[in-house]
Amino acid sequence: MKEQAEDGECIQNMSPIFPKIGHPIGREKKKDSTFLMDSQLRYEAHQYALFNTGDEQVKKFIEEHKNLMSNATRSNALSRARNHSQEFSNWFEEKVKNVEMPDYLLRLAKGPNWVAKRYTAYWVNGYRFHTKAQDTPCKTQNSGVTLSATTDSFASARDQNPINGEVIYYGVIHDVIEIDYYGCFSVVLFGCDWFYNEVDEYGLTHIYLNRLCSTDDPFVLASQVHQVFYVEDPIEKGVYYLRNKVPIDVYDLVEKNSPNIGETFWREPNDEIGSLSRLNNADIRWSRDDVPINIVHMSSNAQDLKDTTKEILDEEDEIDDTDWDWMEADD
Template sequence: MDSHEWFEAHRYALFNTGDEQVETFIKEHKNIIDKHARGNAWVKAQIHSREFSDWFKEKVKKVKVPNHLIWLSYGPNEVAKRYSGYFINGYQFHKMQRDARCKTQNNGVTLSATTDSFASARDQNPVDGMVTYYGVIQDIIEIDYWGCFSVVLFRCDWFHNEIDGYGLTRVYFKKKCSTDDPFVLASQVHQIFYVEDPIEKEVYYARNKVPVDLYDLAEENCPNIEETF
């Protein structure tokens, strides 16, 4: 991975470990930034996101933590595995490039997450609430924390969406969002498929998929491909 991709992948893994001790460190760093950094809430949130990994690495050196948090603080190996398909949560996911060769559609994903939502960079009062994201998988990678554990991430393009007057979710493929945070844990997402609007180009309707059993997933025309980079 190049340095930018490495940073984005590691940052997402850090903020989504689900580990109680890491969550405590995240709150501690956020409080430090809120107290000492200059700028509004948007600026401070950006500083917290950008600087936490380096702060966490130094923090771990000074306190007693489990072995897996020591390796987590180092960041992943720069060499990661790349997959064209991945099965999890009852879904067979494909990256978009592979789906181009298949009759089925398995690259659509949705994620609901609690996050601080800013109306703009000048917003002083972010709203903490549930936000639903819609996107497509561009890459599937497995990052390795030096043999201690590994994490599978989907790198996605995320799009603006809205609910129309009929309660359907419209997704605008020409309007990307969250471009600075493209990664998501494979375990976090659900699969959807997109139906193109018959009138408006690059507008799609998101429809839910039902998880299926593994034995229903044979796809002779789409062999599983694994690459290393």
């Protein structure tokens, strides 16, 4: 894979990390959506991108720094994990200066451009996602998300043996940004509010909209989440039950001969356009010849038709068509 152009610049979309997935939808495609990030937003977005590259070399640096944090202090495990998360980006930027690295990792360590893009709607993973503000005037919900992540869970600040396991998060999107690493690659992130959730005695999961969690880690990759929608409990205020959404089974199809090369079409994956026209008619069997022929005699007598109709109506009268209300309580 070619990673650098002749002038030393990294080729757009040629990086082995963060492939381009999904695309913005709505008016942002037609107008300038760039903005200048503040230092806190840039730090939080870059921090999440660093820990979710999936790159083996980056994973080795993460493990090295984690071990350094464990050996450098006698603080509890929660403090060491927090320090590792907060200090890794600066340590990594200095570390790569003395190590021969691919250009895309040098760009990653440098951090993103201060200029980013912001969207209100994004299509990815078969879902149409909206920010909460974009969702508010709509009758449909497209801002609910769920994320399954493997992380260390601490029982308390004194817990020295955190449990590493799968944790499921539920939240809503409040921001969609695309950060750019100086033309080498870009990353689309969803900024989310995450809520505490519980499972009731019936196995149903519900969230509390007035109880936030993971406030210091709001971002996720757009490619990591699935969509859910929330239904308010009719009795308990502030409690919402969640329902999963099924992704739309479509994919992008670029028409090469189209005058607009960048124009994208969506179709069902099993909809083989024009496939029948490519088949040889000699190869198609339009009827079966391996079953015996049954001849059915149809009576044209009006009386027979009347008798048959009466039998059908008599059978329908025997059907119990009582409209049962299963949700009505017994007296």
